Amino acid sequence: MNDQQALYQYLLLLGDSPMILGHRLSELCGHGPSLETDIALTNISLDLFGQVRNYFQYAAKVQAEGKSEDDIAFLRLAHEHRNVLLTEQPNTDFAHVIGRQMFFDTFHQLLLEALRDSKDEQIAAIAHKSLKEVKYHTRFSSEWVKRLGDGTAESHRRMQDALDHLWPYAGELVQESPLEKQMKQQGIGADLEQIRPLYWERVNAILREATLEVPENSWFQAGGKKGIHTEHLGYILSDLQYMQRAYPNMSW
Amino acid sequence: MSNSLENLEQSFQDRIDRGEKIEPKDWMPDRYRKTHIRQISQHAHSEIVGMLPEGNWITRAPSLRRKVALLAKVQDEAGHGLYLYSATETLGITRDELTEQLLAGKAKYSSIFNYPTLSWADIGAIGWLVDGAAIINQVMLTRTSFGPYARAMVRICKEESFHQRQGFEIMLTLCRGTEAQKQMAQYALDRWWWPCLMMFGPPDAESTHTEQSMKWKIKLKTNDELRQQMVDQTVPQAELLGLTIPDPHLKWNESRGHYDFGEIDWDEFWRVVKGNGPCNKERLEARRKAWEEGAWVREAALAYAEKEAERTAVSAAV
Numbered sequence A: 001m002n003d004q005q006a007l008y009q010y011l012l013l014l015g016d017s018p019m020i021l022g023h024r025l026s027e028l029c030g031h032g033p034s035l036e037t038d039i040a041l042t043n044i045s046l047d048l049f050g051q052v053r054n055y056f057q058y059a060a061k062v063q064a065e066g067k068s069e070d071d072i073a074f075l076r077l078a079h080e081h082r083n084v085l086l087t088e089q090p091n092t093d094f095a096h097v098i099g100r101q102m103f104f105d106t107f108h109q110l111l112l113e114a115l116r117d118s119k120d121e122q123i124a125a126i127a128h129k130s131l132k133e134v135k136y137h138t139r140f141s142s143e144w145v146k147r148l149g150d151g152t153a154e155s156h157r158r159m160q161d162a163l164d165h166l167w168p169y170a171g172e173l174v175q176e177s178p179l180e181k182q183m184k185q186q187g188i189g190a191d192l193e194q195i196r197p198l199y200w201e202r203v204n205a206i207l208r209e210a211t212l213e214v215p216e217n218s219w220f221q222a223g224g225k226k227g228i229h230t231e232h233l234g235y236i237l238s239d240l241q242y243m244q245r246a247y248p249n250m251s252w
Numbered sequence B: 001m002s003n004s005l006e007n008l009e010q011s012f013q014d015r016i017d018r019g020e021k022i023e024p025k026d027w028m029p030d031r032y033r034k035t036h037i038r039q040i041s042q043h044a045h046s047e048i049v050g051m052l053p054e055g056n057w058i059t060r061a062p063s064l065r066r067k068v069a070l071l072a073k074v075q076d077e078a079g080h081g082l083y084l085y086s087a088t089e090t091l092g093i094t095r096d097e098l099t100e101q102l103l104a105g106k107a108k109y110s111s112i113f114n115y116p117t118l119s120w121a122d123i124g125a126i127g128w129l130v131d132g133a134a135i136i137n138q139v140m141l142t143r144t145s146f147g148p149y150a151r152a153m154v155r156i157c158k159e160e161s162f163h164q165r166q167g168f169e170i171m172l173t174l175c176r177g178t179e180a181q182k183q184m185a186q187y188a189l190d191r192w193w194w195p196c197l198m199m200f201g202p203p204d205a206e207s208t209h210t211e212q213s214m215k216w217k218i219k220l221k222t223n224d225e226l227r228q229q230m231v232d233q234t235v236p237q238a239e240l241l242g243l244t245i246p247d248p249h250l251k252w253n254e255s256r257g258h259y260d261f262g263e264i265d266w267d268e269f270w271r272v273v274k275g276n277g278p279c280n281k282e283r284l285e286a287r288r289k290a291w292e293e294g295a296w297v298r299e300a301a302l303a304y305a306e307k308e309a310e311r312t313a314v315s316a317a318v
């Protein structure tokens, strides 16, 4: 991979996780447990899609094949997506939604803090702008983990169940892929080695405060960053890509 | 005694006639309170149920730009619901009680949301026509006598006109697009036109609340006047789009200075109001599901807040 191709792929990696997570959150719009949480989750989805647009507009420019942000968002095959498996996990219940969000937000904030120093000015600018939003996401999701963990017996049980289910997907975020290593060496990408201990420290602190147990399982599922996904992704894409596939080459 | 009540009612009506706003703490006739609880909560429920047909296309929106705009639009409607529930609560009822009324089928919401969204163009048609019809109603309501309702309407109307422009712009893009897109737009108009005209309610001759509502300025124009306004405003827009309104009787009437239009199928209107529209069951079911599955979340939030309050109290005592 030459530098330009690597940068393009890295932008997909940065944009795909927010896109798939934003999609999952958008499925909930109108169905939240209260109006306030409905509005808040939609807000997070909106922020994430805004970030996706920034990454993909830039990716289209880097690729220089005359493609648009929508070509990149809607016309890739499943194995060409680089999002982590966590983001594909379904909205089983509100505890799963919140748990998934807490893992992602905790990582996302650390990632963006690091990317502010990227040598690539465009990435640094996107990170700078997105960080303000993501700090709010982190506060929202970690506070809800505490509320559910330390709320009622039922909410505690549900939150613990959700954590146990999501835990195997929590590690991939901080596992460095060859692409991320290459980008780090070029001074463009974030250093996941540095982020990893901070990430676990923060996650553990949130769980402790929420009176939840850190799951014991230490085997982490991975594969998303190189295009090997869960069975969920195909269904997500069939919704996400429906219009562009059914009505190709049209403007909307 | 009855004399003093009459006096109170008379001076209340005088205030309305002078154009004064009635505020929640002011004295008001019981019927005024009840009517407003019914109407404002019905309006709030409509905002919330209205999120469902449009929400149906968020995951399948055709471009990132449209997806973001639709998410923001549906979120606005949630905000309108929140704002209107608060206005209703000033009359002495809680949001939970109002929600229970909706789920029990005791409270109504706008029947338009009992129709399905079958294509992307429906999202354009809803913004253009449904938000368009809502604005006609709500602009009138900015001058209504109950202060919190009137103020809510001022704020909400601004967003609704943005929604309408956005919906029209979706339609315009489709109509300037390929044959398939134009057809999608026409089919959507075919399905949404008549239900939109029904949004203004039964014809004046059959409308039961009109007179009292006019006295309290909940209504400043009759259903038929508002409906006529909708037709007159929409026909030129449809022409601009190059779409055909599905009404063979639609014709400009020079002497009236308005468009004449065909007979509305009131049987369909009442059928949908009474619960037998294409999506009545699905809409209520979706709201019930969200409410019931959210119960443990709301309980947890409450329990946590109580624990937090206790913790602060204890640490303050120490």
Ligand SMILES: [Fe+2]
Pocket: B047, B076, B077, B080, B156, B160
């Ligand atoms: Fe609204």
Ligand SMILES: [Fe+2]
Pocket: B077, B131, B159, B160, B163
């Ligand atoms: Fe609206």
